[in-house]
Amino acid sequence: MKIRPYTFRWFIFWLIISSSIITLLISGTIIFLLRQSTFAAENMERARQESKILVRRTEGLLAGIEESIGILTQASLRMDTEDFADLLQAVLPQHESIRVIYFLDGNGQTYAVHAKDHRNPLHEDFIGIDFSYSSLYSALQNSNQSVWSDKFISVLSGDTSVGVGIRMENHTAIAEISLEALLSTVEIAAESSVRLWVVDKRGELIVDTDNEFSTGITNVLGNRAIQQALDSQQLPVTVTVNGKNYYPAADISEKLGWIFMNLIPAGLDNRYIRNTLIDIIFLSISYLVLALLLSPLWSYRLNTQVMHLMQQSQKIAEGHHYTPQKDWMIREFHELSESQKIMADKIFDREKSLIRLNQKLEDRVQERTRALENSNRELQETLENMNRMQEILIQTEKQAALGRLVAGVAHELNTPIGNAIMSISSLKAETHELGREVSSGLRRSTLERFLRYCDEGLDIAERNVSRAAELINSFKHVASDQTSSVRRKFFLDTMIHDVLLTMNPMIRHSRHRMETDLEQEVEMDSYPGSLGQILTNLITNALAHAWDDDDSGSIWIKAGRISEPPGEEIPMVQISVQDNGKGIPAEIRKKIFDPFFTTRLGRGGTGLGLNIAYNSARNILGGTLNCESTEGEGTVFKLKIPVVAPLLQG
Known part of the structure; x- marks a missing residue:
């Protein structure tokens, strides 16, 4: 397929635009990749630092709940049951984080319970519930400090919660914290609005700041980053959650027993990277608009210079005298104009030389033509002579072959004809002898001998004459065929x-x-x-x-x-x-x-x-x-x- 050529003006225009686009694409890509790698390093470090801070702040905020539970536990030891129940009803409504709190005796059975349903802590439905089977209760028996549990379903409230317990003087207090309250606490502890995960030791997701509906029902133990955090291994550079890429950083709270994972968006999901890409695109578009506005001006200026050079070239082609222009905008165009003048002068000189040379060549061609005509005529005559000689030689060869044929046939005929003549001569002599016998008296035996001799002689003569006739007939056919090209x-x-x-x-x-x-x-x-x-x-x-x-x-x-x-x-x-x-x-x-x-x-x-x-x-x-x-x-x-x-x- 033949490509339609562009005009010089359009070529310069598209050259500027395409060069600008390629330059912007390359430079923008390099800047974006360099910035992206820098952002990656910065965000990974930021995620690690924020994870450590998040653990400390969350532990500090939850320490207030532990302190309140400890005070209430001490009060339960020193107050009678009725007064303690009044204290619970007066104090616990101020603690929004605590969903349910129950106090257990040395056998693990409740003697006071406060729930959000406003029933009396000493209500008969609350008293005597056995929690000795609870894993949190079992853990408190071997610890002198507060203990936080994994996620569980509360038997009192029916909510998905986490628990914290304190043991004092054979008495135990356990408070249930709803996952919503825990989410609010973690969001307060966080410095930025990045995505945060809190995972218990069983891999249950108890906090997800980006999707609260997944908390309490999702186990992320199969996640590679969570597994590596549990095994104290280095985390991958990025992880993918719900189709989005994140820079992960994790820290384990020794006090709470939970994994705190900080997930900062990566790639185009990251606000800083996205804004950088938008800035690059905006600058590229601005540069292209400027190139679109200025390229027609530059292409027009260059096209004017090129058109002038084309006009000068046309004048040179037509044989006109060349006068170079002096005010050139581009030095190379000025040098090209001077080169055109030199070329024009040399062309005029060569035209004069060619005219003289052509005249000499015409004279030489005419001379050579006459010589070739003479040579061709001589060659034609020689060829005709050779053809005639060849025909003569061919006919001579045929005549020689025919002569050999005649000589051979003559030699072949000599024997049978000689035999026939000899036989006839013998018969003639016998006939003369028979005549003499007849005049003197012919005997029967003599006549029988003569007839027998005649029969033998005539048979010999007949056979030899037949042989001669066969030879003559063959010679006639062969000679006739070889001296004429007759088809038959x-x-x-x-x-x-x-x-x-x-x-x-x-x-x-x-x-x-x-x-x-x-x-x-x-x-x-x-x-x-x-x-x-x-x-x-x-x-x-x-x-x-x-x-x-x-x-x-x-x-x-x-x-x-x-x-x-x-x-x-x-x-x-x-x-x-x-x-x-x-x-x-x-x-x-x-x-x-x-x-x-x-x-x-x-x-x-x-x-x-x-x-x-x-x-x-x-x-x-x-x-x-x-x-x-x-x-x-x-x-x-x-x-x-x-x-x-x-x-x-x-």
């Missing part, structure tokens, strides 16, 4: 047999044996002359090159149909000429089909035999001619042609 139908085995018959003299005079394996009744519609010429050239090439002069060997000729390649419906035949001679070296095998290539130069070889065969196979018969050879094992030429030859063009 013929049987493949018959045509090969005729060619071999005409070559018998050449083969018999060699030391080599010829063997054939020809499929019968393969009818062809092709050019027998070209096919016979190819076969003659291949056999002649084998006889001339396959063996050294004193060696002997065999030539095998095979012909027949071959299976059609997949997807092709053209029936094909293959004719192979194989010898067991010395083979052809690889470097020679690459060039055997080249015109005029021969290894018998000066010894009768023209180098056209295999070239003619190769071209005839491709261009006339529509097939291929390949050579396979292994040194020391022999050579095989494979001719593959269609049964029906393609039509020749022209």
